Every structure is written in structure tokens, then in C-alpha cells.
Amino acid sequence: MTPPAARPPLRLLLAAPRGFCAGVDRAVKIVEEALTRFGAPVYVRHEIVHNRHVVDGLRARGAVFVEELSEVPDDGRPVIFSAHGVAKGVVTEAMRRRLFTLDATCPLVTKVHREAERHHARGRHLLLIGHAGHPEVVGTMGQLPEGAVTLVQDVAEARRVTPPAGAELAWSSQTTLSVDDTAEIVAALTERFPGIAGPAKDDICYATSNRQAAAKALVAQGAEAVIVVGARNSSNSRRLAEVAERAGARRAMLVEGPAALDLDSLQGCATIGLTAGASAPEALVQAVIAALGARFALAVEEVRVAEETIAFRLPPELARPAARDTLAAD
Structure with a gap:
């Protein structure tokens, strides 16, 4: 850690909104609630969201991540579909096998x-x-x-x-x-194709739009470099890095956490921005801020472009007490 007196000043613009969106929050809560109600193991088809930190945390609690339903035994344990959604053939196969499924697909x-x-x-x-x-x-x-x-x-x-x-x-x-x-x-x-039909409302979700607008605002307010906390297989996180660069940032760094930070590359910057993809938890953002604070004398300012109040309900099987809650003891 750099001694306080030797730390160069750095203005840190913190994007808001950032991190978890309502769909990701719901998906993670579905896995957590299933583990609480039914005990381990709970099977999840694909990563519940694209973030290794989140997935590893759920795995440590007893979630078992599989690529296909063929990896799930016929033992009555819950099977959760990820936030990204599944093809109808997957649902049909689950019904044929009478699997106990919970759908975490983002609404x-x-x-x-x-x-x-x-x-x-x-x-x-x-x-x-x-x-x-x-x-x-x-x-x-x-x-x-x-x-x-x-x-x-x-x-x-x-x-x-x-x-x-x-x-x-x-x-x-x-x-x-x-x-x-x-x-x-x-x-x-x-x-x-002038006659092509489109959606009644844009398909790009509100959280993606808000986070991209916030990334642009970081650059507009002087960020020379922008750090995006998120996984490399996360589409929305990669798009944030691209948006920041196109808005004029000299560099956009996509990092999964503080260990991946290239702090030397920030030397000489007066102002940087920090945001996070929709599947990155706030704990990782705070860990990155702590890592920056160990090297620089930070002056943190929030740059807010929208307020997000949307929340999605859990599936009915988890939103109310159910007989299946005794599953773990069967």
C-alpha cells in the first residue's frame, strides 16, 4: 500500500445506476431461496448470471451448475433455468422427465x-x-x-x-x-424492408440502457479511463466498455475484480470512471474502490443518470409456503 502522503490525487466518478439489475437480483434470489427451502443440491442449468463471483458463491452453498438437463439426476431435486432463458425444447424435456423446475428467466x-x-x-x-x-x-x-x-x-x-x-x-x-x-x-x-414490424417497446432492457447512458456520462464529465466491473462472458459488461471507449475514454478496462486491475496504467490520470455490468455485485465495486484507494488519494463523486425502482416477483413456488418445502427431508 502506498503511504498516504505519497498517494497522487485521483478524481473517481462512480456511475449510477450500476451493477445488479432487477432481473439478475431476482435470479440470484431464486437460487438462494431454493437452497434455503429445499437444501442442497439445487441444480442450475447454465450460469444463473454471467459472473464468476456470484456463481462461485452459490456453488459454495450447494448449487450445482450443469450445461444440459441430461446431467440432472431423476431424484426430485429442484432445477433452475438461468436468467437468460431457455428454448422450448428444454422446457418440454423437463416436463417429460417430471423435473421440479423453477424459472429464473428475466421477465x-x-x-x-x-x-x-x-x-x-x-x-x-x-x-x-x-x-x-x-x-x-x-x-x-x-x-x-x-x-x-x-x-x-x-x-x-x-x-x-x-x-x-x-x-x-x-x-x-x-x-x-x-x-x-x-x-x-x-x-x-x-x-x-420498410414494412418490417418492430416491438411496441424497445427490447433492450431499461438496465442496459441506463448503464450505457451512465458510462457515457462518466466520459462527458471528464473520465480519461473507465473501469467496468464485470465478467468477460457478460454481454452487457462488454458493451459498457465499448460504449465508454466510443464516448471518448482513452481506455476502458473490463475487470472481474480488484485483482485484475492494472493500477500502473492509471498513473497520470486526473479523473477516471467506474461502473459495473448488470450481473456484477456491489461488493466487487467496493473492492475495486478499496484497491484504488490504496494507491491514490481518491475524491469520489457519483454520476447519476436515472433512478431504478423496478423489482420482479419470485416464482409462485417460492413466493408462498409450499408443500415442496419438505423436499430436502424426503
Whole structure:
């Protein structure tokens, strides 16, 4: 630790909102409540959210993370679907095996699923804006029959995508994309297909939009570098780093925690910004602040762009006392 008298001054702009969104908070609480009610093990298909700190903490309490339902034994233990959502085939398989499932899918992702179904019911081919292989995209595409959705990942693909001849079209998007990038893709699609239908309300979730706006505000208020606390496999965290750089930050660092900080690279900076992806807990943000404070004489200022009051209810199975609470003793 640098002696206090030798610490150079550093203005730290702290983004607000930052970190956990309502969907992530709900998903984590579902796993925690299931462990409390039913005991360990509780199975979770895929990472409940994209953050190793969160996943490791739940694993230590007895959560078992699996990639596929085939890894779950037929022993009656709870199985939780992650916040990213799952394809209909996964739900069908769980029902066939009579697994006791709890759905932690973010309600805003579920909104996109229902939207996709409505477009399909009206005979429209869906152009889904998102990243190939991301669990949310896999889950959304899995709501419709094979061939009913075409993935569009960027503006270049929007300009060359070839939907089925004569089909009416609609577009939807992954909820954690760059607001600006998505707007460019939608503009390209609309220019090519003027009659394309879109969502009644933007699919990019409020938390993603707010955090990106806060990242831009950090740069606008003088942040030369921006630290984003989040996992590298977290789409919304990676987008925050990109947004900060495009807004004019000389550097954006995506770090999973204080151990990954390159403090030497911040020497000479007068002002830096700090934010966190929607799946990063506040404890990690505070740990990063502590690490910065050990090297620099910090002057912390909050930069707030929105107030978030949204909260999502737990599934009915956990929101009320249930007979299944005795499961662990069966």
C-alpha cells in the first residue's frame, strides 16, 4: 500500500445506476431461496448470471451448475433455468422427465419470447438482432420452429441478410446489446424492408440502457479511463466498455475484480470512471474502490443518470409456503 502522503490525487466518478439489475437480483434470489427451502443440491442449468463471483458463491452453498438437463439426476431435486432463458425444447424435456423446475428467466427476456411467438403466429419471419451462441439468443430462437428466425449480428449482416422470399418480416433484439449499435442495425433493416414490424417497446432492457447512458456520462464529465466491473462472458459488461471507449475514454478496462486491475496504467490520470455490468455485485465495486484507494488519494463523486425502482416477483413456488418445502427431508 502506498503511504498516504505519497498517494497522487485521483478524481473517481462512480456511475449510477450500476451493477445488479432487477432481473439478475431476482435470479440470484431464486437460487438462494431454493437452497434455503429445499437444501442442497439445487441444480442450475447454465450460469444463473454471467459472473464468476456470484456463481462461485452459490456453488459454495450447494448449487450445482450443469450445461444440459441430461446431467440432472431423476431424484426430485429442484432445477433452475438461468436468467437468460431457455428454448422450448428444454422446457418440454423437463416436463417429460417430471423435473421440479423453477424459472429464473428475466421477465424482460420472457417479453421478447412472447413477442417472437406473436410475430410467428401472424405469419412473420423474425430477424433477431443478437450475438450467435449467447444463451439469451439461443433461448429466443428456440421459442420458434427451426428456420423461423434469422440472426442478424451487425450492420453488415443487416445489409446483406436474405429472408425467405415474400415473407412478412419483424425484428426483435437481445436485451443486453449496445443501444447505439442496435439503432444502426434497425435503421439498416428498416431502409431495406420498410414494412418490417418492430416491438411496441424497445427490447433492450431499461438496465442496459441506463448503464450505457451512465458510462457515457462518466466520459462527458471528464473520465480519461473507465473501469467496468464485470465478467468477460457478460454481454452487457462488454458493451459498457465499448460504449465508454466510443464516448471518448482513452481506455476502458473490463475487470472481474480488484485483482485484475492494472493500477500502473492509471498513473497520470486526473479523473477516471467506474461502473459495473448488470450481473456484477456491489461488493466487487467496493473492492475495486478499496484497491484504488490504496494507491491514490481518491475524491469520489457519483454520476447519476436515472433512478431504478423496478423489482420482479419470485416464482409462485417460492413466493408462498409450499408443500415442496419438505423436499430436502424426503
